[in-house]
Amino acid sequence: MTELPRLPTSGGCRNTPILKQRGQREVFCGLTGIIWLHRKMQDAFFLVVGSRTCAHLLQSAAGVMIFAEPRFGTAILEETDLAGLADAQDELDKVVDELLVRRPDIKQLFLVGSCPSEVIKLDLAKAAERMTQRHAPSVRVLNFSGSGIETTFTQGEDACLASMVPVLPKTDDRQLLLVGALPDVVEEQAIGLLEAMGIGPIKVLPAPRAGDDLGIGENTVYALTQPFLGDTHDALTRRGARHLPAPFPFGEEGTTQWLAAIATEFGVTPDLFEKVTAAPRARARKAIAQAAEALHGKTIFFFPDSQLEIPLARFLTRECGMDAIEVGAPFIHKGLVGPDLDLLAAGPTISEGQDVDLQLDRAKSAKPDLTVCGLGLANPLESEGLATKWAIELVFTPVHFYEQAGDLAGLFSRPLRRADLLKLEGTQ
């Protein structure tokens, strides 16, 4: 295979004690995941059962998408639904019937739990079962929770994918499953590279359509493309599939190692691996070098948001020459991000969870050159003189694999370049 990445001489972060704090958390709930999932799963509708707050959240987070007839909506609970729970189930049936009549193209319907529906213990699992029978075979109804009390931001995707795993048909075929919703262009690149090495058949979860022949079984091996898929990982393991641990495919190094883990499993020769990856690796390195010029020697501070923080910190420190001060994640699953932690040189504070005021105090006293944070914090920090990169963009923008490596570095260098460009203060 190709040369192994050097482990950091100072030791990695795998065994660094994690700073765990509890307090106010400035994060999205899992409902937000719907916004990108519904684009990926073209015959699915996501029906949130919640309050006006849930609808308002989706509208605020989805921005202009809301005007493009999205395949998601909120069944807003009203006073009468709260009075008696039997009512709520009938009401839900009514809303769903109405919806399916209006949107006959829907093949998968997800009932998405929210904080209010979880707190009143509205049994969406039972509702989903009942509706599956009622609307079989044209529509499959599943449920998962995207509530804030249980899920943070990207965990919504995890909960959704995990809900699909138990109903996948069984297959004994030897196959590779790529897990995690990626922009189509990125997914095609990944599959292209793997197929060029003779690896196949390759399936993806989530599949674009419910009817796609996706099965699972003991001869399935799977690679995760996203670090936040802990529950999906567990569900797949329960179905007998086997995980291929690897760093996540960000940057040239991450992508190469991720591919290498799969190539090893499928017995790809080093020569073939080299032949397939040499050109895109060189391209990625060149693109990163250009985009990362502004990043060398700069310090970075991550607020928790998406669980992408650890792999991204690994990419930025190793391939772009940045120094990490704190890497905060909403949740750290060592079984998944362990390989990334191994590569991340010891030094930064690794934190899980949040007490936002205390974390802001740390960030302000550390004065990082770049702070990665949510939209509720970005402008306030900018006004205090800290350059920020708002984190949600990292989830929506194609950033995985070789061809996006330069764009990924560019997302981080742009705020710094802009700060250099603007001459706004003290003009004489």
Add this chain to the structure above:
Amino acid sequence: MKLTVWTYEGPPHVGAMRVATGMRDLHYVLHAPQGDTYADLLFTMIERRDHRPPVTYTTFQARDLGADTANLFKTAAQDAYDRFKPQAIIVGASCTAELIQDDPGGMAETMGLPVPTIPLELPSYQRKENFGADETFFQIVKALAKPMERTKQVTANLIGPTALGFRHRDDIQEVTTLLSDMGISVNVVAPMTSSPQDIAQMGAAHFNVLMYPETAESAARWMERELGQPYTRTVPIGVGATRDFIAEVAAISGNEAYLDTSRLRLPWYSKSVDSTYLTGKRVFLFGDGTHVLAAARIAQDEMGFEVVGLGCYNREMARPIRAKAKEMDLTATITDDYLEVERVIEQLQPEMILGTQMERHIGKRLGIPCAVISAPVHVQDFPARYSPQMGIEGANVIFDTWVHPLVMGLEEHLLHMFREDFEFHDAAGPSHHGGHAPKPEDGGGPAPQPAASPRSLSGKMNEGSVIWLADAEKELKKIPFFVRGKARRNTETFAAERGVAEISVDTLYEAKAHYAR
């Protein structure tokens, strides 16, 4: 349960946040689950605030449910006080916390914080954002304002402006100028710009200017009753309304009515010949009640439009809107369902829509020009430049904003003259407005295109059963695009009424003659 994709208003605690964020030295402790902090970004992004909203969320999680959430609330409230040292605290629950029944108000009272602690009851499953703002401001005023000696000179409070309010920032300045020209100074502007200490001084004003009934009417009524302060009923949006407002202020204050019209341009612009083409433009109005009422008067009396429909999304204003509609011989559309608004617009086929962000998108979809007159709005409607809606400059701003999306008079004329010209054909659309520009070719642009099919949740989209003959269809295409929709609809109605199944060129022109004004 009600299926919802778009909501005109957020939940009531967002209204409370609008009050808290508008104020200074006030803190809001909100009992809410992890995730509800999303609302912060409305203020930091849409309104581009450079500070975090003064809101502490308890952000409870599933593992906290049970006895622990009450403790979580107390800790959060204590921490918020210690860190921010506000002059007063408001406490309340979001929709989820309302269900777990921790009673934030009661808990906060027992904590003995050394500043006033004002509990909020905001029924999340019945009411919405505007109610939340109105109720919160009312509770704050009720708790802090006291009767006191009036100022020696005539002063007024400006009440109603909040964070995330449509043009509230600049309306404050404009109304302050109007009053100042009459020798009246402003005592307190609230909730926006004021601190709890300022609220305590509100009783010193001689009267209140109720700028936005949606967010301050309850407080205005209470102050009238308890502090003896009358409040203004006219909202000074538009020239006529501004004049009425001045007269009303004169009557309340005893000061002489005075309006400096040296910068007022709307009346002349509207009279000038280039505006003749505005005559009878059919407009549909939708938004919050206050802005729609004001817009109806401007549209009819000051722009010479024909109002073909109006409505509002906030039920609190349903009565005045219905009354206005009746006066104009129309049916009011009172709904918070955008699909219903879309249906009404489709049916009315107006030449212009004056509405919210949502109506802008409906307009885009239907190819109808639109200007924004009311919240909810996106970031572009919190502009850097001075752009009030109220008073003299507000009238100027409104004239420009409403006229801009329409094809200008001369341009309309030229399009008529040269519509067969290969470079200047009508499909090219007006030069300054993207709404009519030819749609990008397949895969041609990054703009999100509406899903092709099935068209929408509204389902139906039946073509009429009337058939257009090829010649008539060709003739129809010669009609400029901005009136073609109306011509098509009129002709079809004309044909249907007469039981004509096929539309020929003659039918087209018979219909034209029939509908000629």
